[in-house]
Amino acid sequence: MAQYRIVSGSVAVISIQNPPVNALSAAVREGLLLSVRAAASDPLVRSVVISGHNGPFCGGADIKEFGNVSHLESGPHLVEIFESVEALAKPVVAAIEGFALGGGLELALACHYRFGHSEARVGLPEVSLGLLPGAGGSQRLPRLLGVRAALDMIVTGRHVAAGEALKLGLLDRLTDGNTVDAAVRFAQSAEGKPLDDRRLGNRPCPPLENIDAFFEEALIHARGRARGAAAPLACVQAVRGAATLPFLKGMELEKRLMETLMTSGQAQASRYCFFTERGAARWTTPTGARWDTCRARPISTAAVIGLGTMGRGITVALARAGLSVVAVETQEHQLDEAQRAVSRMLKGGGGVSYSADLQAAAGADLVVEAVFEDMAVKEEIFKQLSSVCKPGALLATNTSSLDIDRLASCTLRPEQVLGLHFFAPAHVMRLLEVVSGPRTSPQTVAAAMQLGRRMGKVSVAVGNCPGFVGNRMLKPYLEQAYFLLEEGASPELVDAALEEFGFPMGVFKMSDLSGLDIGWRVRKEEGLTGPGVTADQPMRTRRGRRYSPLGDLMCEEGRYGQKTGRGWYLYDRPGARVARSDPWLRSFLEEYRERHGLLARRIDQQEVLERCLYALINEGFRVLEDGVAASPQNIDAIYVFGYGWPKHRGGPMFYAAQVGLARVLEGLEKYHKAHPDSPHLQPCSLLRRLVASGSPPIHKWSEVVKGHRSQL
Numbered sequence: 001m002a003q004y005r006i007v008s009g010s011v012a013v014i015s016i017q018n019p020p021v022n023a024l025s026a027a028v029r030e031g032l033l034l035s036v037r038a039a040a041s042d043p044l045v046r047s048v049v050i051s052g053h054n055g056p057f058c059g060g061a062d063i064k065e066f067g068n069v070s071h072l073e074s075g076p077h078l079v080e081i082f083e084s085v086e087a088l089a090k091p092v093v094a095a096i097e098g099f100a101l102g103g104g105l106e107l108a109l110a111c112h113y114r115f116g117h118s119e120a121r122v123g124l125p126e127v128s129l130g131l132l133p134g135a136g137g138s139q140r141l142p143r144l145l146g147v148r149a150a151l152d153m154i155v156t157g158r159h160v161a162a163g164e165a166l167k168l169g170l171l172d173r174l175t176d177g178n179t180v181d182a183a184v185r186f187a188q189s190a191e192g193k194p195l196d197d198r199r200l201g202n203r204p205c206p207p208l209e210n211i212d213a214f215f216e217e218a219l220i221h222a223r224g225r226a227r228g229a230a231a232p233l234a235c236v237q238a239v240r241g242a243a244t245l246p247f248l249k250g251m252e253l254e255k256r257l258m259e260t261l262m263t264s265g266q267a268q269a270s271r272y273c274f275f276t277e278r279g280a281a282r283w284t285t286p287t288g289a290r291w292d293t294c295r296a297r298p299i300s301t302a303a304v305i306g307l308g309t310m311g312r313g314i315t316v317a318l319a320r321a322g323l324s325v326v327a328v329e330t331q332e333h334q335l336d337e338a339q340r341a342v343s344r345m346l347k348g349g350g351g352v353s354y355s356a357d358l359q360a361a362a363g364a365d366l367v368v369e370a371v372f373e374d375m376a377v378k379e380e381i382f383k384q385l386s387s388v389c390k391p392g393a394l395l396a397t398n399t400s401s402l403d404i405d406r407l408a409s410c411t412l413r414p415e416q417v418l419g420l421h422f423f424a425p426a427h428v429m430r431l432l433e434v435v436s437g438p439r440t441s442p443q444t445v446a447a448a449m450q451l452g453r454r455m456g457k458v459s460v461a462v463g464n465c466p467g468f469v470g471n472r473m474l475k476p477y478l479e480q481a482y483f484l485l486e487e488g489a490s491p492e493l494v495d496a497a498l499e500e501f502g503f504p505m506g507v508f509k510m511s512d513l514s515g516l517d518i519g520w521r522v523r524k525e526e527g528l529t530g531p532g533v534t535a536d537q538p539m540r541t542r543r544g545r546r547y548s549p550l551g552d553l554m555c556e557e558g559r560y561g562q563k564t565g566r567g568w569y570l571y572d573r574p575g576a577r578v579a580r581s582d583p584w585l586r587s588f589l590e591e592y593r594e595r596h597g598l599l600a601r602r603i604d605q606q607e608v609l610e611r612c613l614y615a616l617i618n619e620g621f622r623v624l625e626d627g628v629a630a631s632p633q634n635i636d637a638i639y640v641f642g643y644g645w646p647k648h649r650g651g652p653m654f655y656a657a658q659v660g661l662a663r664v665l666e667g668l669e670k671y672h673k674a675h676p677d678s679p680h681l682q683p684c685s686l687l688r689r690l691v692a693s694g695s696p697p698i699h700k701w702s703e704v705v706k707g708h709r710s711q712l
């Protein structure tokens with residue numbers, strides 16, 4: 001797990017060998033320490049180079065060990081190993097290729113010199129795992145870079161490119177050639193030279209003026225961005241320790257903070273997200289097709305049909321992934337505007353050509369339709385695409401909720417039709433729902449998943465149903481938020497509860513941002529509002545269940561949200577972003593309640609969270625039961641990467657497991673009893689069965705789901 005060899009007569013090269021990322025597992029730690037001791041005691045060895053085997057230097061501590069204290073404690077500890085490295089009386093050079101992340105960079109910081117390949121990157125991303133750099137990184141990095149630069153790296157967890165790392169002083173030298181060879185040559189030149197000032201543990205932190213004020217402000221800033229996550233705040237505390245305490249005291253503080261974080265539910269949730277993100281790539285279908293047995297045909301050319309906001313973002317995402325893209329928009333004025341916008345986003349042409357004619361899609365390997373949400377329009381386009389496009393071309397729709405099967409049946413190639421549900425802005429948001437219908441072929445899914453990866457997306461394979469997974473679960477969440485307004489809550493109260501939970505935006509601010517008219521159009525299509533609803537129908541009931549017309553009434557008032565400067569909140573002007581409370585809305589809600597004989601009651605944040613989140617989670621169990629998502633992990637990936645669910649809470653299904661399934665069930669039963677006309681609050685049978693089987697851990701839920709029809 002750590003190769004040891006002597007080169008050029010005097011240099012011991014220790015190479016970490018643990019593919020694919022050379023993580024510091026117990027066996028690697030054992031090997032590293034033995035190698036360091038061997039180098040220390042061998043009189044022929046006069047310098048040491050530490051590198052990663054076959055490319056990457058090191059991806060940090062082995063995250064798989066974190067869930068298990070006995071794994072964590074087996075083998076020598078990183079802190080102890082890094083102390084031995086730093087204390088070596090012979091120069092130690094880190095030869096960094098690929099990446100040095102987390103414990104990997106901490107190892108490099110314990111070395112006396114750091115050589116990097118010009119394409120390498122370094123970072124301390126522990127914060128995104130709910131942790132801090134717990135093997136000396138929080139103490140050594142500020143001593144090397146100064147507090148400001150170190151704090152930025154540690155609190156954001158960002159990866160720093162080699163060029164920047166050189167400027168910061170984090171790397172001593174860069175090479176375009178063979179990093180190990182260059183490091184070996186350098187190590188030889190450093191043999192016999194004094195090392196004391198190269199040991200970061202010996203150095204004081206560069207002084208900083210107004211240190212207390214600096215850290216107070218850093219804490220406020222971190223708290224503002226953390227959305228309830230504990231790790232960023234602990235990172236600030238640890239760096240403050242580096243700036244104010246002797247090294248060993250700082251290390252003690254780091255250890256205490258790390259122990260608290262490591263055993264917290266937040267770290268568990270963040271770790272779960274790490275593996276969930278990667279696990280989504282291992283998709284399956286009920287026909288037995290799997291990610292690892294199904295060959296995807298590569299896609300190199302694409303066409304995007306419709307250049308509204310979504311179409312433009314999709315064009316940019318595809319072009320950035322290296323595809324040659326034809327962007328098609330039949331309305332000339334929109335085409336010109338889109339061309340300018342896309343060029344701006346791509347900072348130039350970037351392999352995109354433009355056309356007003358659908359025929360331009362004829363040669364594309366993949367076509368993504370992104371026109372507005374109107375089934376009749378989309379059907380017409382799919383009919384045309386079916387005859388225009390070359391055989392074998394995949395036809396995708398970016399619909400957020402319409403029926404993929406219906407679109408597939410307009411074509412002569414239903415096995416090549418699928419949904420690619422991008423999230424706005426499409427070139428920024430990480431999530432991609434890859435939607436397959438019963439006739440979509442496994443090769444089509446494989447090609448789309450591969451393309452998603454090329455675009456840097458977290459792609460999740462889901463089945464076809466109204467709203468797919470994400471929007472289907474959002475519906476009950478939104479519905480409960482409306483009901484809460486009817487019962488006495490204000491948008492501010494509901495949003496505050498959700499933002500405190502960790503969402504970047506509460507449901508009403510989010511709805512103002514995306515536009516209330518979108519949901520209004522969908523409800524009209526569904527016959528829930530609009531001309532199809534007769535005057536004798538009760539306003540607050542549809543198809544025998546409770547219905548809130550609040551969103552419809554707002555739209556009738558022209559309050560579409562930010563775009564009209566008025567929605568659930570007031571904005572300074574159309575398009576402005578800062579939401580202010582609106583006295584008009586308060587009277588509107590009071591009048592509404594009075595008209596419908598509703599008595600406003602006091603609603604607390606706990607009820608807001610339980611009603612909104614439990615309803616969403618309950619739908620998540622239905623999604624699993626129906627087989628529309630392959631696993632709870634896939635649902636969680638969708639919510640974390642597409643809907644702003646806080647990572648430190650793991651995703652809705654993980655959250656349900658963490659709260660306790662029995663408690664979620666009890667909550668739903670209580671609320672359903674109080675609101676029997678709201679079926680989304682009625683606990684679904686899978687949740688009941690899971691509780692009856694003793695609430696197994698989340699990775700065992702599939703055993704209880706088994707036996708149910710799956711659409712995937």
Ligand SMILES: CCCCCCCCCCCCC[C@H](O)CC(=O)SCCNC(=O)CCNC(=O)[C@H](O)C(C)(C)COP(=O)(O)OP(=O)(O)OC[C@H]1O[C@@H](n2cnc3c(N)ncnc32)[C@H](O)[C@@H]1OP(=O)(O)O
Nearest residue numbers: 023059060061062063064101102103125133134135262278
């Ligand atoms: C009683 C209580 C006791 C408490 C004791 C507390 C004291 C504990 C002391 C511990 C000290 C630890 C100190 C250290 O500071 C902590 C860390 O180092 S945490 C780890 C930090 N590193 C990272 O966060 C990097 C994570 N990885 C990545 O970002 C990427 O994987 C990558 C390295 C950039 C590579 O990206 P890609 O090439 O795209 O590859 P993938 O991401 O697909 O990964 C491939 C494969 O590798 C697995 N993997 C990646 N990193 C790790 C890792 N660090 N450990 C384990 N496994 C890793 C990944 O899951 C993929 O596997 P697959 O899913 O395909 O099976």
